[in-house]
Amino acid sequence: MLDIVILAAGKGTRMRSAKPKVLQTISGLPMVAHVHNAACALLGEKQAPVIVVGHGANEVQDYFADKSVHWAEQTEQLGTGHAVRQALPYLTDLQTTLILYGDVPLIQPETLKALVEKCNSAKLALLTVNLSDPSGYGRIVRDTQDNSIVAIVEEKDASQAQKQIREINTGIMAVPTAKLREWMPKLSNDNAQQEYYLTDIVAMARADGLAIEHCQPQAQWEVDGVNNRHQQAALERQFQLNQANLYMQQGLMLLDPVRFDCRGQLAFGVDVCIDINVVIEGVVELGDGVSIGPNCVIKDSVIAAGTRIEANSMVDGSRVGPHCSVGPYARLRPGSVLQHSAKVGNFVEVKKSVIGQGSKVNHLSYIGDCDMGSGVNIGAGTITCNYDGVNKFKTTIGNDCFVGSNTALVAPVSLADDTSIGAGSTITKNTESNNLAIARARQRNISGWQKPVKK
Incomplete structure (x- = not known):
């Protein structure tokens, strides 16, 4: 079974618009609606994704007025980890939680299905991609011995050596829900942005002995986000x-x-x-x-x-x-x-x-x-x-x-x-x-x- 959380609370200052970023359109459809469609392709008719809203919450909710959605609100923008924490009441422990982003509109259901299949109670699965220019993205840090994933380091916290890594975190991940609920209170904002990073759960998973799986999309555009x-x-x-x-x-x-x-x-x-x-x-x-x-x-x-x-x-x-x-x-x-x-x-x-x-x-x-x-x-x-x-x-x-x-x-x-x-x-x-x-x-x-x- 699967739960899906779509993070859609950001303002999108660089869009220079009064409209919430996730309501900006691709092909005449709000970006978050594209993500919602991909989520529903996995969930089927009997389940509904959780959408975490913040800036412009009423506008986003109005758009989905005739659609099946669970709503969680992030009143303060304190990072992705904090956003996911707001969705916890809607999640079921015996399931997997897939975390998506409302400003990554072209993600394909087939890619998400492959990612979810790699996750179980003993495995966390990340969607990664290799970029020729990884500037601005969190880097995937691997063990030098067995090449397994050990952590994700945000660029502002990365060393010069880590900044040379070309494999980056897309932010999309599949997590065993029971462990997600266990890890959320342990997140810290002791970092350059003073935010609660969801990516910190990767190191927690490794410390708890979970395997860190990964897969990659067929094309980079699937995981490209929109900020401007x-x-x-x-x-x-x-x-x-x-x-x-x-x-x-x-x-x-x-x-x-x-x-x-x-x-x-x-x-x-x-x-x-x-x-x-x-x-x-x-x-x-x-x-x-x-x-x-x-x-x-x-x-x-x-x-x-x-x-x-x-x-x-x-x-x-x-x-x-x-x-x-x-x-x-x-x-x-x-x-x-x-x-x-x-x-x-x-x-x-x-x-x-x-x-x-x-x-x-x-x-x-x-x-x-x-x-x-x-x-x-x-x-x-x-x-x-x-x-x-x-x-x-x-x-x-x-x-x-x-x-x-x-x-x-x-x-x-x-x-x-x-x-x-x-x-x-x-x-x-x-x-x-x-x-x-x-x-x-x-x-x-x-x-x-x-x-x-x-x-």
């Missing part, structure tokens, strides 16, 4: 590259995997192609043969097979049917539905509307709160006037209608099947089938007109 914006940006790119590589292995064509961001969940069919600088947010599904042009944002949407999203478009909370065309420079807002072979062209905004099968809104238009039939052609500059300043109203457009350019459809209004609207009209009344509706001022040509002269 540069490190945050580096891990963001690493996370995105990891995802891109996984998707390409599954058949997704990314024209440049370095310039791709997925900040949510992406499902895709075969022969899907995504151009550069595309951002995926929320839950997105792309059907077979979908093509996404450069600089697009796709959020919480389903795009069916054979559809092309042209450059610089945004699709948000929408359902796009098969063989549609969207963009360039189009915006589909939440509640938009495009049926088979519909077209929404450049500089068109659609909100909470249905664009029927084969219908076209080619350019420079706003369609909001509209139910549009099939075979409709909407001229440039057409808008549905759906808002009176207080309430929203609906526009209904029947099948095979033609709406001339620069038309204003003042909702609530309904155009029957086969209606034609003259360009430049303001339509306020319902039409009947096969009507031609024109609503504009009569043109007057004034002869002898004198143009204004600049004074």
Whole structure:
């Protein structure tokens, strides 16, 4: 059995943010949420990790309001040992305790599982890594005879010889819980930082005759922490590259995997192609043969097979049917539905509307709160006037209608099947089938007109 403690009490001064460090995001998700997900992958549904909070505790707790978590609070920042001590009431002695960090977001469940398997009542297990430049990290001190781990020395307390050691402590460890409870009261703050170091339990374990096991992650980025914006940006790119590589292995064509961001969940069919600088947010599904042009944002949407999203478009909370065309420079807002072979062209905004099968809104238009039939052609500059300043109203457009350019459809209004609207009209009344509706001022040509002269 396993208990997991996630340390998340730090302020993160170097982030220069009012937000707690562990709530800073990687791929749109707080760092501590990534760690929580990794923990839950080991624990399963019936157990919950312990999160130790301190700075910004309420904000962290609010984020996890709908998730299963045990909370412990570290009111004073007195070191990692002191933080773990706050979690002891939630731990079970006959189990192993795995200690994680809320600012180490890319740790993989497979690595943690391997670490836990090395721990038992007679063994403590450390996750270590070898760095070409170990500056700033606690060093792993080994016995010169049998190479066994004997202690961890923090850099500020290390001798010059110890500072040459390249194997460092990641802070992640698996500890027999009964021994952890025994060692916590013995920790001392007699060190350069005057803090209670969790790492001191390694020497206690050796003194008590426990074996000190270790394992290493498959990649260094798994154990990289975030203390500043540069490190945050580096891990963001690493996370995105990891995802891109996984998707390409599954058949997704990314024209440049370095310039791709997925900040949510992406499902895709075969022969899907995504151009550069595309951002995926929320839950997105792309059907077979979908093509996404450069600089697009796709959020919480389903795009069916054979559809092309042209450059610089945004699709948000929408359902796009098969063989549609969207963009360039189009915006589909939440509640938009495009049926088979519909077209929404450049500089068109659609909100909470249905664009029927084969219908076209080619350019420079706003369609909001509209139910549009099939075979409709909407001229440039057409808008549905759906808002009176207080309430929203609906526009209904029947099948095979033609709406001339620069038309204003003042909702609530309904155009029957086969209606034609003259360009430049303001339509306020319902039409009947096969009507031609024109609503504009009569043109007057004034002869002898004198143009204004600049004074």
